[in-house]
Amino acid sequence: MEENKMTVSSPFGLHLVHLDLKGAPPKVSYLAEIFPLFRTLGANGLLIEYEDMFPYEGELKPLRAEHAYSASEIKEILNLAELHELEVIPLVQTFGHMEFVLKHQEFSHLREVEMFPNALSPHKEESLMLVSAMIDQVVALHDGLRWFHVGSDEVYYLGEGEESKQWLQKEENSIEKLYLSHMKAVASCMVSSHPEVKPIVWDDMLRGVSEETLTESGVAQLMEPMIWDYAADLDEDDKGGYSEKVKENVEKQLGLSSLEIDTFMSESSGTFPGSDIFTLVTQVCFYLKPSVDELLERNRFVTGWFSPYHRKRRIVHPIMMHHFQPDALSLLAKWNAVMQELQAALERVFYMCTLEEWMEENVHPSLHKLQEVVDDLDKAIQGQS
Template sequence: MNGQTPLQGWTIVPTPQTMQHKAGIALLPMCGRINEARAAGDDRYILAAQLIDDIRAATGLEWDIATGDRWPGFITLTILDNPHAHPSGSYTLDITSDGVTVVGADFEGVRNGVQTLRQLIRQCGAALPCLHIEDQPAFETRGYYLDVTRGRVPTLDWLKTWADKLCLYRYNQLQLYVEHTFAFDGMSETWRGSSPLTPKDILEFDDYCAERGLELVPSVSTFGHLYMALRTQSLRDLGEFPESADEPFGFIDRMRHHTLNISDERAFALSTKLIDDYLQLFRSDKFNICADETFDLGKGHSKPLAERIGVAAMYADYVTRLCRHLETQGKQPMMWGDIALEHPEILEQLPEEVILLNWQYDPQVTDEKIRTVAESGATQIVCPAVWCWNALLPRIDDAWNNITRMARYGAQYQAQGMLVTDWGDLGHVNDPRMAIPGMIIGAQEAWNPGRVPDEADMLRRISRLEYHDASGELLDILARASHAACFQWNHLVTWLELDDGQDGVNTGVLQTIQGLLPENERPDDVIRTLQNESRTPSLAESRRILLRYLKHHIALGETADHLLQTSARRISAITATAGPRIAGNAAAFRVAIEGQRTLNRVGLRLASEAGVTGTLQSCEAIQHDDAANLAAALEIWMEAYAAQWSMTSRDSELQRLQEVVFRVADHLRSASRVQSVL
């Protein structure tokens, strides 16, 4: 049959293009063998080993591996005799009572068929349904983009775990976003204290990815987003605004600018050093120079050049030089497309070989910018997001809407592929395990866009396959819990960083308040206050403006607490039946939910202190939530959070997150003491 896998009992993600169910069950032998042809290109028989591991976990049985025509196996992995007649990555899977056969067009095809078989083994154990699958991907490139620089540097073990998961869901590319968290020679001032990745890490991880059919593509910021580098004594003179180098560290400030002054030729030398040093560690023939959000370009030290030739020409000339530099070394350049789309004339000036990474994260995104790049003739990859940044709980609804739309537009305008992004703005407070639902949605849409009818069906599939939840309800509960995030991590960071550290107001942070809410939720009266203020308000006034702006969200905190408590109970009950296989996810869910409950309470308390009126005045939570107890709750939660951090990540910037929490705890106790005196 064509269409959906029945949800009774088992599911496959991504959904195959064509699947025929047949009568009967294939029972795996007690002492079985996997025969993997050498022609498959899997020199270390990693694919056969994956199957053996899953068979052992699901059945307790031990199987053997062999190759050649004298060692038949119940499971056969082989490659087509005429692979060029079929698309790369395509495969067939036949399960009969006599045996199981995976035939791929190439190594990637065999790998993809094996992943489908692994999913069935995980759900059905030794009793597999008889069926015939013919399958191929919609997009040539199905990539994942993981932030390893804005606060959280994963351990190598976790990176391997993530690569295994990407492999299971048939991704074929991975990029790690790096600004300063790599141990470049001669640049210790930039990466010190960040728990950086090392050349050995990359070499080992590159091998690990390649063996699982993942191309590890190097990606380094070479133009904008150089906050840590441009704060150093050695490199600060290369920034557009070197005078800002000594300003106190700020999570929000790190996101806003910090662009190279490209009118200084030393800037190009720095960019090419980063490129040349890094690319030698990867087998990929591609390199992502990033070059996004160069907000400062032409506004600081390079302003004279901008006045002479224009910002668009400056940008186009510089990225073209970087692309040509890569091409001389046999590498295909990739770069983010946002600046070129802001100045469409740049599209006509870029080298033909460059791949534009067209990122659009709006859940209601339109096709306008994808169409613009397609009409220019440039090669593009569409880039949606898993929607986890700045928050403890994943915004799964937003991820679904964003990813499905971008996949549809990508297919419509014949994009080369899709790259699903996973960012860690403001310290990467989001646990990487929270990105799993969005990652799997991305896998589905990159392989077979539009096949799953709706979000509810997709979440049931993921709940059953990934989290072993027979009810299929887990992710729906988690998605609903995220709607109860009334006072979020980015709200708390904004409240803190309005303080410029010198008893004044950080006006740059003040300007970001309006962007904290979608346009249709922004209170007009507060916006008018922000726009019409003829002077810089005091710190207390600025914080009051922020809390008034968020008032209607904060006021829901008391009601939201009931939803979060209920969600925690229901998720705990579901995950308990899944056994130890998802214990880590269960802990991550619990810590995130309890953390959001505590943040909601903090928002209510801060709003009360600031005299934000209305429904907050009569809030029972404020009346009964002692500030000292709330401070203690924050600190206790942070201990649990830090323990979970260490499950996936190096120390990196955990201390910065702790400082945020401890500063708020200190404020609560201090404010409580002042009020008691009054």
């Protein structure tokens, strides 16, 4: 892909979509559906944070998730990105957010703080060897890279490890210098091994560093900072404003009548890939628990005639049963149907572990509560016959 194709759309050249694969990674088949939409909406690049979804080999093989992409799937993702003119920038964490590495026994000795798997120790040579090996394997599967993101945001507990505490006892040392020295080492390894690739780093750990300290560290010459922020008040004149026209265009592309969240409860929810999941998840989030609670906790026939006391003893008045059993059966049938539909929709996009987690967290508690009441009703009725 020619460089000039990537630089004509804006002063910044690249409008990136961050694919953070550390939670609920999608199947490649879904990426094939969503990449055209990214392009339509104005993106021309992808920042892919692989986490444990990369097919690490050799001594790094323990880092792979159960459903990690294969090397051929990575190539398929890259081919899809090229097809839709999306430049790929891989992101591999090299300091903070290292749980996917440091949770494993083989690498736990490289933690900054022994009991926390989030941050890498910057004092061990093996730490640098580890991140260099990770970077090398990722670069090897990506042809023609211009940029490589080394993460390094939110390095919590840096300076609280025993080696760091000793290092910080020297008056000239500081946590800022400790951070910068590790980042310089990572960047120097990249420049040495992959001189054609420019490292990028998140800026949050650099914001409080003085210009003098930054200059002395040499990091500024080796790495490009990328703003890390969720604020809505960034400089709109330089990063693209949000206007009514932009909103209308996005609504059109997504097939939504409105982007306002209160409309999601009552209207058709889009034509974009995965919009069926959006519709079903919206139903579950807004209606499942309230509808079950309404029946079990606020329906006077249930609270008065089939409370936990009655259920435990299987006591039910036949007349009162007719006032709430049909409602309970109807509600259970409705949500079982939604659950089956949602499960099928989720299976198309996500791996089973993601599906199971979401259903157990958001669907099963209310559904089980409802099922138990229906089962208790059946037992009580059978006990009277």
